[in-house]
Every structure is written in structure tokens, then in C-alpha cells.
Amino acid sequence: MLETKCGFISIIGRPNAGKSTLLNALLEEKIAITSSKAQTTRNNILGILTRETNQYVFIDTPGLHKAKHELGKTMNKGVYSSLQDIDIIYLMVDATAAFGSGDEYILGLLKNYSAPVFLCLNKCDLLRKETIFKLIQDYSTRYDFAEIIPISATTNKNVDDLLKTSEKYLTNQPFFYPEEMVSDRSLDFRMRECIREQVLHKTEEEVPHSVAVVIEAKEEDENKLILEAIVIVERSSQKGILIGKQASMIKSITLNAQREIKSMVNKKVVLSLYVRVEKNWRNKISKLNQMGYSVNGDYE
Numbered sequence: 001m002l003e004t005k006c007g008f009i010s011i012i013g014r015p016n017a018g019k020s021t022l023l024n025a026l027l028e029e030k031i032a033i034t035s036s037k038a039q040t041t042r043n044n045i046l047g048i049l050t051r052e053t054n055q056y057v058f059i060d061t062p063g064l065h066k067a068k069h070e071l072g073k074t075m076n077k078g079v080y081s082s083l084q085d086i087d088i089i090y091l092m093v094d095a096t097a098a099f100g101s102g103d104e105y106i107l108g109l110l111k112n113y114s115a116p117v118f119l120c121l122n123k124c125d126l127l128r129k130e131t132i133f134k135l136i137q138d139y140s141t142r143y144d145f146a147e148i149i150p151i152s153a154t155t156n157k158n159v160d161d162l163l164k165t166s167e168k169y170l171t172n173q174p175f176f177y178p179e180e181m182v183s184d185r186s187l188d189f190r191m192r193e194c195i196r197e198q199v200l201h202k203t204e205e206e207v208p209h210s211v212a213v214v215i216e217a218k219e220e221d222e223n224k225l226i227l228e229a230i231v232i233v234e235r236s237s238q239k240g241i242l243i244g245k246q247a248s249m250i251k252s253i254t255l256n257a258q259r260e261i262k263s264m265v266n267k268k269v270v271l272s273l274y275v276r277v278e279k280n281w282r283n284k285i286s287k288l289n290q291m292g293y294s295v296n297g298d299y300e
């Protein structure tokens with residue numbers, strides 16, 4: 001029998017560093033949603049890559065941040081849980097952003113864990129070689145990284161090198177997941193995320209952070225999926241923004257999400273979205289559980 005190697009790799013970092021973009025680049029498939037808004041990812045999401053006799057199990061995590069709500073605390077807890085019993089930690093840094101107290105905090109945190117840490121200096125497509133070189137020197141004095149790799153998750157620069165270097169850190173053991181499995185997340189989760197992604201792309205300021213999506217009804221046959229979902233916001237002013245003038249905003253979100261979901265399920269999709277106000281839901285633990293935001297939530 002062929003000898004197989006397998007390992008768990010947690011991708012952590014501050015919000016907006018490009019963690020989910022990297023996950024998708026590694027898997028060559030859209031597993032996690034991405035956006036220019038901070039705190040896009042709210043749950044840990046597994047991306048499983050099986051290449052011949054190697055299996056890499058990546059965990060995309062929410063960006064570590066100072067939590068202002070119960071939701072934020074739950075998101076951070078998810079990150080901490082991803083660091084236990086792991087083979088490699090990828091610390092994703094937006095190399096175009098200045099080093100700050102958030103980065104300092106994460107480097108301090110990492111000292112509590114034993115896994116080797118790879119520093120992934122991301123967004124290097126936007127930097128000059130000399131700047132990248134200086135950053136590598138600077139970071140190597142701050143922490144004893146196992147590897148420092150400048151990458152670009154959007155142009156794929158060095159993503160293959162990252163994978164090759166990671167291979168050395170896998171351990172001889174059977175695969176954890178079936179070869180054909182690419183994520184641990186359900187189709188419902190991915191459809192909800194698709195809808196939330198469109199809201200993130202189309203709205204500004206407080207709205208993206210105040211939105212959650214739940215599936216209300218689903219009817220499906222071989223050729224067609226009929227889906228009703230509720231977009232939850234915290235205030236009626238946000239509901240107004242989401243609906244927009246003559247419902248233009250919600251129509252556009254619906255059409256874009258419908259198209260994305262169609263490519264996911266490969267059949268005709270009829271999506272209806274409704275907007276509902278749930279005051280202060282981000283601070284209500286029972287609501288968070290209902291919406292799949294408990295640390296191990298949404299594994300239906």
C-alpha cells in the first residue's frame with residue numbers, strides 16, 4: 001500500500017490579510033467568500049486538498065480583532081480552537097499594511113502554541129522587491145518563524161512554493177478525509193455565504209457587519225432549485241439601505257447571488273430574498289447559535 005501523508009494547517013491573521021483568498025488559491029476553487037471589508041469570514045472553514053499521496057487540511061479562520069460583540073468573541077474563539085493539535089500555522093500578513101499592535105498581539109499569542117509558524121507575507125504583487133526584502137529582515141527579528149514566504153494570493157505568486165514547503169511538515173498517516181472531499185461545510189452554509197458576500201460587496205460601513213443570512217425554505221428537483229432566504233439586519237435604517245430605491249439594491253443582490261448559486265449547484269435557481277430586522281442580534285448568544293455562529297456551528 002502507498003504511504004500517505006497528512007496534516008492540518010491553520011491560516012490565521014488580522015482581518016483582510018487575504019486568508020480566504022489564499023484558501024481558494026490553494027484549493028483552486030472558491031471555498032470561502034472574500035471581500036475588501038474586514039471580518040468577512042465568521043466561521044472556521046476547512047479546505048481539503050488531496051494531491052496523490054498527500055492530504056493538506058487547511059483551516060480558514062476569521063480575522064483576529066478586538067471584539068465588540070458576542071459574535072466577534074465567538075469568531076476569535078474559533079481562531080484559538082484552530083491552533084490546537086495542528087501541524088503548521090500560516091500567519092497571513094498584509095505586507096502593504098504597517099506593523100501594529102494587532103500584529104504584536106498575534107505574535108505574542110503564537111508563543112503559546114507549539115506548531116511551526118510560516119509567515120506568509122501577502123499582497124506582494126503590490127510591493128517592490130527591496131521592500132519585501134526589508135520586511136523579511138524585520139519580521140525575522142520579531143519571531144522565530146519556521147519559514148518566511150512572500151506570496152500573492154490573487155496572482156498565485158509562490159502559492160505552489162508554499163505548498164511544496166508545507167509538504168515537509170506533513171506526517172505519515174492515513175488521510176483524515178475522503179479524497180474527493182473539498183470542504184466540511186454544507187451546501188446550505190455555502191449558499192448563505194454567497195448571499196452574504198453579495199451584501200458585503202454592495203454595502204458600506206456598518207451594514208456588512210450587521211448582516212446574517214438564514215435559509216427559510218428550499219424546494220428542489222433535478223433541474224431547479226427554489227430558494228427563500230432572509231437577510232437579517234440590526235436596524236430599520238439598514239433594512240432601508242438593503243432594499244434601496246424602488247428595491248434596486250435587493251434586486252441586484254438577489255440577481256448576483258442567484259447567478260453564483262447557480263454555478264454552485266449547476267441547475268436553474270430561483271432565489272427570493274426578504275429583509276428582516278433583529279435588534280442587536282450580534283450580542284445574543286441564542287441568535288448566534290441559531291445562525292450557525294457557535295464555535296463549532298453549522299455542521300448540519
Ligand SMILES: Nc1nc2c(ncn2[C@@H]2O[C@H](COP(=O)(O)OP(=O)(O)OP(=O)(O)O)[C@@H](O)[C@H]2O)c(=O)[nH]1
Pocket residue numbers: 013014015016017018019020021022033034035036037038039040041042061062063064122123124125126151152153154155
Ligand atoms: N492585491 C492583492 N489583494 C489581495 C491579495 N490577497 C487578498 N487580497 C484582497 O484583500 C481583500 C481581503 O481578502 P480576504 O481573503 O477576504 O481576507 P481575509 O483575511 O480572509 O479577511 P477576513 O475574513 O475579514 O479576516 C480582498 O479584497 C482580496 O481581493 C493579494 O495577494 N494581493
Ligand SMILES: [Mg+2]
Pocket residue numbers: 019020021032033034040041061062063
Ligand atoms: Mg476571510
